[in-house]
């Protein structure tokens with residue numbers, strides 16, 4: 039975790055204040071400022087350890103209900119919990135800021151947050167899994183929520199998105215069914231944090247509109263390496279207006295600076311047990327170490343007149359807008375630079391609503407969005423109560439003034455004798471449009487009320503196939519394996535047979551492979567031809583950073599007594615300069631001695647972890663320096679396993695000198711002929727970089743850097 043102590047963290051967080059953080063400071067309480075224990079009402083407490091009792095000589099009788107402090111303490115404890123979110127219950131969050139590069143979006147919108155480059159808009163982002171409860175693991179296969187609150191000068195704008203650009207259903211009325219199906223089954227509340235069960239796949243098989251998103255969830259997007267390495271998507275179609283009466287349809291995109299990276303499924307499974315808070319800690323560790331996560335912000339824009347020009351309906355949330363048809367225009371970026379101060383007050387109480395828009399941004403007739411606009415507002419009432427918008431993390435940084443009054447836990451005291459409009463004092467009157475009031479897009483609506491969907495909403499498989507075709511070879515294999523895992527967990531043959539039928543509409547080979555893997559009947563013919571259409575912008579390999587980087591990566595250095603001390607120090611300095619963090623993994627969590635070092639001489643390097651304490655899964659790369667320690671490493675089954683497991687997960691491995699022999703033996707790399715290497719010669723094979731010897735400035739630097747960046 040964080041390498042900074044509390045004091046350092048305070049200096050660091052002071053440097054990352056913004057308008058919202060300053061606003062929150064109104065509510066800060068600092069227990070270290072010298073205050074002593076009081077009741078909730080300020081009475082000094084003499085004893086918080088023993089309940090008031092009736093005593094008689096040496097006999098200690100019953101506890102007395104009159105002990106106000108004890109009752110207050112227990113009563114407050116009894117009510118500490120609030121309902122967890124019905125979906126996206128497990129989350130972690132951070133503060134940051136958003137800036138646009140220039141005013142180029144002015145042609146589409148009058149929203150200042152999207153057009154004024156002189157502005158820095160504070161943001162608060164909550165990332166989440168969807169299925170699991172608050173206490174579930176981070177690395178499960180699931181969609182990830184990516185919800186951003188922009189505290190703009192015109193009010194709060196909430197962009198409540200996911201790391202997948204499409205959704206399982208087209209119409210919000212299906213949301214309760216979808217969520218019931220994916221959540222633990224009702225009779226036994228199994229499984230936790232998994233979609234691998236009969237009910238989810240039963241629903242997915244019977245609701246073919248989910249096919250496209252199911253492909254995404256089964257791809258590597260369902261197991262991101264980090265929140266920092268995920269794309270984000272607003273998913274729904276919103277609108278932009280520029281004040282001249284023109285309207286545009288828009289989709290919002292977040293693109294991570296570090297590229298899009300995922301776990302391998304085996305890693306994700308293991309980490310769910312080894313460190314269920316892995317993503318939460320990763321976000322905090324990166325920010326506290328100053329490696330601030332950054333996302334570019336992009337928009338896809340379609341003029342109103344072109345709404346019907348596409349073979350899909352642009353208001354259907356199960357469809358993406360291919361970038362080849364509608365390019366993403368990058369207009370700004372967001373940086374997350376500050377961790378939360380208190381989880382409950384900030385991360386748990388933050389409340390996002392898709393209906394929270396600012397002037398210049400509007401809704402569309404996307405039927406999923408319209409239902410969402412009701413649902414989020416409504417759910418906050420049961421989670422937080424009617425005055426939830428006054429909670430510190432939710433309140434805007436611009437003035438709030440209206441005639442909404444009272445309700446449970448009203449915090450404001452409005453000094454006025456009128457609470458209605460119009461009033462004889464003419465106070466708090468509405469704004470004119472020219473004063474920046476929210477402008478509803480004027481439009482003509484007429485028609486016949488019917489329970490229908492747009493005709494193009496009936497096509498469900500084109501884009502599922504398009505996505506699958508766009509994946510690289512390894513990504514396709516991962517997706518096949520994910521389907522095998524998930525459907526193998528379904529024990530009702532009706533369920534997995536049904537899903538193989540769906541796959542027959544996407545790709546015949548994928549359907550056959552799945553049938554073979556999970557035991558369904560072997561299909562004999564595709565239900566639909568695979569037209570082979572693909573995009574260059576859907577595989578996550580398309581989002582590698584232009585310059586490879588190891589920024590924010592965690593690198594384990596495996597050592598035992600007898601390692602080369604100067605070499606280790608130089609390697610760590612080198613990696614630190616590239617903003618990666620090294621962790622020394624040793625035979626004990628204490629001093630590990632270099633070649634020639636002894637306890638008496640006081641030399642030694644502090645190991646961050648014992649090699650039983652952490653596993654290779656929790657690091658992005660592994661380094662084994664040279665030195666006689668290699669002999670000891672060879673004798674430890676756990677050390678050998680570290681190397682084998684890292685190799686099995688395709689992690690970059692760097693080894694030098696005697697470390698090469700150890701690594702070579704551990705994984706059996708016949709291609710690397712260590713003996714024939716000359717000094718400083720570097721060999722890279724299967725993601726393993728070896729060098730016979732290390733010297734600062736040698737080619738091994740570049741090779742190590744390049745190879746580590748593959749991770």
Ligand code: HDD
Nearest residue numbers: 123125126164183184185199200205210213273413414417
């Ligand atoms: Fe939702 C939470 C994302 C469809 C109803 N949703 C929630 C969160 C995210 C999303 C990121 C967590 C917010 C937070 O961190 O507090 N949801 C989406 C996306 C969707 C989507 C990208 C499709 C485009 N959601 C959706 C529909 C409905 C809901 C169709 C209901 C009709 N979502 C909710 C909710 C939640 C929620 C039940 C639970 C907690 C909350 O709202 O504040 O109302």
